[in-house]
Structures are given as structure tokens and as C-alpha cells.
Amino acid sequence: MHKPTIEDVAKLAKVSTATVSRVINKQGGVKSSKEQRILEVIEELAYIPNAVARSMVRKITNTIGVIIPDINNPFFPLVVSGIEQQARKKGYFTILCNTNESPEIEEELIQILLERSVDGLIITTANEYGHQLQPVIDRRIPVVAVDRQIRNYEVDTVLVGNMDGAYQATRHLILQGHKKIAIIRGPQNTTPGYERFVGYRRALEDYNIPLLDEYVLEGDFKEESGYLDTQKLHSLQDRPTAIFTANNLMTLGCLKALTKIGWVLGEEVSLIGFDDLDVAEFVNPQLTVVSRPMRQLGEAAFDLLYEKMTHQGEWTKRHYVLSPKIKIRQSCVLRPSKTME
Amino acid sequence: MHKPTIEDVAKLAKVSTATVSRVINKQGGVKSSKEQRILEVIEELAYIPNAVARSMVRKITNTIGVIIPDINNPFFPLVVSGIEQQARKKGYFTILCNTNESPEIEEELIQILLERSVDGLIITTANEYGHQLQPVIDRRIPVVAVDRQIRNYEVDTVLVGNMDGAYQATRHLILQGHKKIAIIRGPQNTTPGYERFVGYRRALEDYNIPLLDEYVLEGDFKEESGYLDTQKLHSLQDRPTAIFTANNLMTLGCLKALTKIGWVLGEEVSLIGFDDLDVAEFVNPQLTVVSRPMRQLGEAAFDLLYEKMTHQGEWTKRHYVLSPKIKIRQSCVLRPSKTME
């Protein structure tokens, strides 16, 4: 009933635990007749080495923590998938944690991950100031930030060009002839929220289009807020002819609102979204979006982390910026009819 | 530079490690003046207890393993979300693993999870025969199967009424007047694949509609296969007037194929899908689906597991079957025009 230990194996094979350990870890230097015998005994007892005990002495766990803010946003499972795959290749396991955008939960989770002695941490933080990372930094545990930067600490970061993408999106609308371009932006205390807004603003500036306050609405990156903000835009006296939604979920909310209130996409209003979504190809006209390489984002994050975990080397802050691509479909075409006046 | 241990705390607070341990674990029986002092020292040294060492002696890790076959299927993040939330409430952590539908990877992962001494396992297996679970069973580690059953072992299972849902879906089509009803079913060696097909078959039987081989196509639950099978159905001499797709991804593929080949949804062909998806509300007409309570599925799974992990009690195999709900939208209305002859 008690799990067999390395000692049980050793006894039965008539060798010392050290020798058994050596064959388990494939370190060589064991006579092959003995090795055979040991392998047989392991099989016979269905012995499985205890990683907890191993971690105890080696002081590494081969486990990384991954903290994301919203598992229901399809963006994150994709980056997690990239992380996980890359991690497993190198023999690492992933503990996945979801903060639900709560800085308090995030702090708690970090604490617990530290208790578990994770070898590294990949995080999309719910609080970019980053004080919650202090204990992680103190313990010299490698961290990589994904999608959202950490302000007050030097941590490696991998993200896509938010400004770039937003700029492209906005410019695309402008080049289609739009002048009244609204944005449903994200929270301004987050990197993506802020940078995407900046991209929008710059594009307007560059093309000499005034930025109107009433065209700048702020959501929380969740569906509901996209929905509500769209309604607000529709109730404006001077409605915009185009909307730029700053993330996938808000785009979804926006789309739902459009059909709900009968604001005709592609006729009365153009729309471009940040991040692709399944739905994009199914609305009519199909939705133009800025799309990001999520899986790659995850892979890059782990690669960076891995380097830090192995070469405990340089502690320079590195930034990895992947490029977004605009996927032009049909939702931004300006129909001459009523959109321009 | 070296992480502070309980001993460092003990020394500095001038007490024994036992006392420190007691305050860390809030076991009481420590004079409050001493407790204060110890707490201060912990703060001062930024001491964090080492869960690895604790697990070593307590022989529990407060960690569960979750194995899913496809992280890119939006179904799973939702159930994982349910599991995770429930788990955290009880102080458990979740190691998430993705097999990519590979039984080999699954076996490997199980081995590693055992090495890590997880306290329990929740699994949607890629191989329902379940031999890969032998070592888990041997070690008396609680297991709960989600969404797919385990054939050869007595493990608790939580799923939704696959047959029920498929029956409802098919009947819905029949009651709309359809007689030529095709199914794009899943792999028949999986519970959902098989049961959903049975539901389809029973409904046909009950309403005296012959089951035609050419209307029964088999996919692999991934998007591509739904796409291809739809094309096959379209190329049939005697096309079906309705299609039942047995999971979300295949529904998506089917929809893409429909628009691609110009097979008009709701006019020439009706469609009902198993599992809801974002897209459903955005196609025209909106898609009728059988919807499952995924989050609840995850919650139920953890609750079951938790019971097993704590009361090491009864080892009867329990089945938890949640009910699917059909969400009627407009994609199944039979237009008199050409669909009936």
C-alpha cells in the first residue's frame, strides 16, 4: 500500500540507492548487468521517482508559473498553448493561474507560486506598476511579461506592436476616406490600452484629423463594455462613420450592439478591430482586423524565460516586439451613400 | 542571497522551528507575544515557506493535474476555468496539460504528473480504453473523467447528456419537416462521438426515417474535417436538407464551407450544431445549437474530485450527467421553396 521508494528498489536489486539514482537519471557509469537488473526491479515494483524529493535536494522544480488575467478571452489560451508546448519540449511543466484581472488575486497567486518554488514566471499582469513582483525579483526568479509591461522593474517583455497595429488600423480607416473615427479603447493604465490609443491618436495627427473627445470611449476589454460604448456612439448627435475597437472582446460586443440597434455595418458605419476573432469571417461584410501572432507570443515568452533560467547570466531588460498584421476584409469600405456628407 | 528558511526565522526570533511552523500554519497554542515577534521576523526576512519541503513530509501537494486534449477548442478553456476556480477556493493548484489528442503524450504526461505527486487528476482522455490510467489507479489517486468516459476502469465521470442533446437536435430538425438529415459525427471510439451519433440514430428511428450511409460522415472534431465533410455532402447527388454537426469546431468548418461553396444556410440547407459558439449569433440566419454548461462541468468535476481526495471513502463509480439545452435560433427553419420536393 505504501508507494515504493528508491530504497525499496535498491534493496530488491541488491545495490545502493546511489546506484539506482544513477540509472534513473541516466548518468552512466553503471555496469550494464546491474543496470538491467535495476530496470527490471523498477518495472516490477512499478516504481515512480518522487519529483518532490528530487526538487528538494536539487532546488529546482522544472515548473514554471503562468499568470493570465482572463482565461475566457480566447487570446490567452492561444498564448498559453504556445508557452506550454515550448515548455514541454524543454521538460518544464506549467502551472496555470487566472487572476480574473484582480491585482489582489494576482498578488496571492504570486505568493503561492513562490512557495511552490517555480523556476520561472510568465505573467500578463493585472497591475502594471508591478510592486506585486517585488518578492519574485528579490529571489532572483526569472520573469517574463507578456502583452503587458511592468513599469517599475526590469523584466523581459514580449509583446506585439500595439501602437503600430493601432496606427495601421486607424490609417486604414483614414485612407478609406473616413474622418469621423471613434475609438473604443481599453483601460489607460494598461500597456495595450494606452499604446493602442496612442497609435490611434498619432494616425489622426499625421493626417490632420482632429481628435474629438466624444469619439473616445473607454471600455474594460470585456464584451459588455464594447456593447455599451457602441450604443453610446450611436446615440451621438454627430455619429462617427467608423469605429476602432481596441480588443477582440470589445469588438464582439460592438458587433452585437450594431445588429441590435440596427446600425448597419459597412453601410452606415465601418469597423476595424484589434485582434482577430472567429466571428470576423462570418459577419457581413467580413470584418477587417489587426491580427497578432498569439502562439508565437507564447513561444517567444518561454524561450526568453528559458534563457534566463539556464544561463543565470545577464540581467539586461530585453524587449521582444512581434509585428501585428492587418487582415483586410470588407468592413471598412466607405459606401458613398450616406456615410460622407 | 540564500533563501531564508524556517531555521533562520527561528534563530532570529529565538524560538524553535517547531514554534515557527505552528504560527505559519496557524495552529494556535503559541503565546501571542512570541507569535508577534515571529511574524515580525518573517516580514523582516521576507521569508516564504517552502511548499516542496512541506509536501515532502505531509505527502500531499495540494496540486491537481488537468489533462485536456485540445486547448484550442474553446470548449476546454471554459471547463478548465470552472475547475480552476473551484480548485482555488479549496486551496488547490492546477497543472494544466494538453495532449493534442495524442495517447502517447497523454501517457507521458500521466507519468510526469505522478512523479509530481498530484493529489488528484481530472482528465478528458485521448484514449478511452484507459490503460494509461493503470498507474494512477494503482496508486489510489482519485481521478475524474470529464466529457469522455473511461471504459475499463471505475472512475467517476461527469458529462452532459450527449445522446439526449443529439436526440433533441435531430428531433428538432425532423419536427421542422426535414427528412434528409445528414450528420457529421465525431470519432466513434470516443464517448461524445459515439453517443451523439446514437442520439441521432434513435431520433431517426423514432420518427421512422431511414438512416442513410451516405448521410453519415465522420470527422475528427476539428475544424478542417467539418469543412471537408460539408463539401462531400454538397457533392452528393441527393443532397441532405439538413446537417447536424457533432461539435463546435466541425460546425465552424461546416459554416465556412457553406459560404465558400454557396450552399445557402437556412434556404437550401438547415444546420444545427452541438455546442454553442460565438459565431452562432452572427451568421444569417442565426445558428440553432445544442449548448452545454461547460463551466459547470468543470466545477462539478472538481467537486467530485475533491470529495474523493478528502474522504478517501467509497470507491463506487459515480456518474454526473448535466443536461444540455437546445438554443433555438433560426438556422433550422425549413423554407418551402426548394428544400422539400
Add this chain to the structure above:
DNA sequence: TATAAAAATGTAAACGTTTAGATCATCTCG
């Protein structure tokens, strides 16, 4: 065949906690 060198194996400490049982301190009550 003796001896040095190399290879194989063994011994035992260490990893950082928890916890049973021992010990010490304090309190209660006659």
C-alpha cells in the same frame, strides 16, 4: 603478478519542513 589508474559502487549528509513525544512553565485549587 604487482601496481597504478580507472571504473563502479557505496556511505552518509543534506535539502526545509512537520510533528510526535519530551520537557518546561504556568495555572488551579485544595
Add this chain to the structure above:
DNA sequence: CGAGATGATCTAAACGTTTACATTTTTATA
């Protein structure tokens, strides 16, 4: 005031590995 009882604290073993170092065995060489 002293004997128990109760409460607080301590000591040390245990958890299952890895690994530095010591020891033994084998091999190579003269």
C-alpha cells in the same frame, strides 16, 4: 504551598531523493 493539570515550547526523527566523497572492484601496464 504543593500536586496536578494544562499550556507552551523544544528536540529530533522522518519524508525520498541527490551527490560529494570514500571505498571497492576491475582493468591496464609494466
